[in-house]
Amino acid sequence: MFVPHSSLDLNVIFDELEISSLEELFKHIPDDLLIKNGLDVEDSLSEIEATKYFEDISNKNKNNLVCFAGGGHYDVYLPPTVKSLTMRPEFMTSYTPYQAEISQGILQVLFEFQSLVCDLTEMELANASLYDGATSVAEAISVAINKTKRDSVIISDGFNPNTKEVVNTLIDKAKFDLNYVPLSGYLFPEDYEFTDKDAAFVVSFPHYEGSAQDLSKLVKKAQSKGVITICYVDPSMLGVLKTPGSMGFDIVVAEGQSIGTPLSFGGPTVGWFATKKDLARLVPGRIIGETIDNNHKKTYVMTLRAREQDIRREKASSNICTNQTLNAIGSAIHLSWMGPEGIYQVGYQAIQKAMYMKSQLKEAGFNVINDESSLREFLVETNLPAKKIISEMGNKGFLAGIEYSENLLLVALTEKRTKDEIDNYINLFSEVNHG
């Protein structure tokens, strides 16, 4: 399959190599190591058979759950225009654009991606993507540690637990202190005092719990102690939220799924990374620059390559090589499709719908924990264990949210949710909670 050779072709190749069988290719491999009777796997499927095989397995997923879950991944509308452009084979089946002359397409889209991310976050330099939001947080912390040569990291506790776990894996706890600061009233304590031992202040905007605050003062306080400030932002809310740049942050990272990528069971998505130019030489991953060719024509090229692992080897600050280019392309095209008005609607409608849902929940007698400070995502108390609510509502066609704690459910809205879906959710939610 996918090997083009006919028996005539094989004759030509065998003649050139003066062999008569494939086995002869491996005479130099110790005989003990050669596989004798082939692999223990099933026979091949034709596409017709494989269609059924993979559709049958997909049917074991509960399809079309109306999604009220967030936590970093959001059911934002993704237009077919964006999907089909992103999946153009010239983008999808190309390699990393090391050969600039035949890669101007990818290079220019990535340059546009970097520029759009900078414009949206008010930063100066973005890279061409990292794996996902969680690993981007860890990479940003590494940059702060490298920059400050300090070993204490101040992290808001208001992160998706998975993100915290990734940070705990990737930052060497034998060398660095990871100090998680609990939220107070679902906000980062404004009176927190940083010290000159702290390398980084890492905070999510909005917090995982859905609450948000103007972080400008905390950023100023941290920077006055020489701390690198890192903002993990929900990019699909940047049509309405203050920009991290305007609040003074040094580094912005994001889980970029909601811009240009389907939910995808969490992968592949894309990590965004943007910063100020004075940190340029510490940035992980690829960066595209604008230049001219030998005829003074506009040209894009991978730049600041001296930071990367293939050149610096064990001295590189990050080992990233393969990234999430295609998802970054999706982000660029989706942002251009939305435009200023579209991304505003995505954020504004999500918040309005969340406000409606919160008011309806309260009317139905439920306790919305962070009503005032939350935007599109909030915590609601459940009478029965949240896990059970999710399970029962799942059976009736709703992904009710994410289990936050035993009796708290984290619920997210996007512009896609309709009033009917919200009303039906609340009816069902009341029913199962009182069931």
Next chain:
Amino acid sequence: MVSGGNASSLPLVGGASEPTIRELSRPGRRASKYPKLDVPEVDFNHPAMKNEKAPLPEVSEHDLVMHYSRLAHRNFAVDLGFYPLGSCTMKYNPRFADYVASLGAYSNTHPATPSEFTQGSLEILKILETYLTEITGMDVASFQPPAGASGELTGLLIIKKYLQNQNLTNKTEIIVPDSAHGTNPASARMAGFNVVEVATDERGMVNIEDLNSKVNENTAGLMLTNPNTGGLFEEEILTISNIIHDAGGLLYYDGANLNAIVGVCRPGDMGFDIVHSNLHKTFATPHGGGGPGSGPVAVKSYLKEYLPGPIVEKNESNFYWYTPENSIGRMHGYHGNFLVALRALVYMKLLGKEGLDTLGSYAVLNARYLSSKVSKYLPLAYKEPCMHEFVATVKDLKKSHKIKAYDVGKALLDKGFHSPTIYFPLIVEEALMFEPTETQTVETLDDLAESIKHIIEELCAPGVNLTDYPKNLPVGRPNELIPAKHLTVHWGDFELLELTE
């Protein structure tokens, strides 16, 4: 050329520069439309919100589609032509796998959906695990790592934690061949190990004498790819694994070159304890212009409890997520690059036993054929028979005509081919590394060899200006100094530079 058209000629729409999407923007235009708000609108103020709109481009949908389509026209791809790109395995990516990955029940699932509603997706990962472990000779796999480099780091963190749990904290050194990929030493450093380089002998393989001199009680492990980055099978691999195991170290297999041995032999049988696979290389998932990839890590059963989790397990009736007891922790926010893993399984099912049993053989066959053809015009770096890739050198032409590997690569672009990998492995002077993969025809391989012959003739002719190559593409050689010096990384940066200079 008989193998097909010239893929990298000027785009259909001509050679003019394409404006940026920002330059195409005009106030008031838009592509998007959203429904009217269907809940009662409430006035509200929130301290985290801003008043002004985001400064995004304003374009019509037709302009948007034309712009990104025109950019696509300025890009080489597997679907357009041949990438003889050593170490990258740029084989054909079956369309059918994209179809399966686009099925809504796979692609529209939120990652926090409980496993009771995602049994199909968990089953996919479990089946893929059985294929991967059978192919590599391992026992258990985790799909957390989203790329090869992440897989390497995973493997090293497993080694570290395993040794720590045995109270072997003195073991701080990872041995890496001088021919290894840059990610190997970078990952080892990230995991907190010291990197010890082992030399390559004149045959192109690990120098056993040097290895013996580098291995001691501090050795934590060895990172190796087999075949190695010179495309040669490490014939002494069993000796090597004995040396490392006798010192109490572990063997890590870098799956970059796995394509050479699928169905031929298995890392697990060679003594490797940990293997990562690059699904975007060996198992034909599209490279996407540099990603996404997927770098699952498979281990021998004694290391199972160290894997990054959660991993998929099965009881009598259900698949469920299981976090290994001594897990190094998550490497990804959720389940790794699931849709890439799904595509890889589709590819394996289409290949089946007959395809997988012969996969490595055909990859090696094509490389052996191409090396035979190319060696008529360029000397090879090593005399040993190659596996799925081989290294040629331009060092003689550099001496006689100042022609570098870089120049040959650039001239090849004009002929409709991607350049081979250049200057890698680092230990070969003026290296050109070729990996044809099993999906190229004899005509294409012949055409590449002939093109190399023509290029050498052309570049050796008197009066040739090497920097003129490539000549027939949308742009010529880029000035790499400007962006590195002036950080022209955001639109406007370059114009600003022109204004100030």
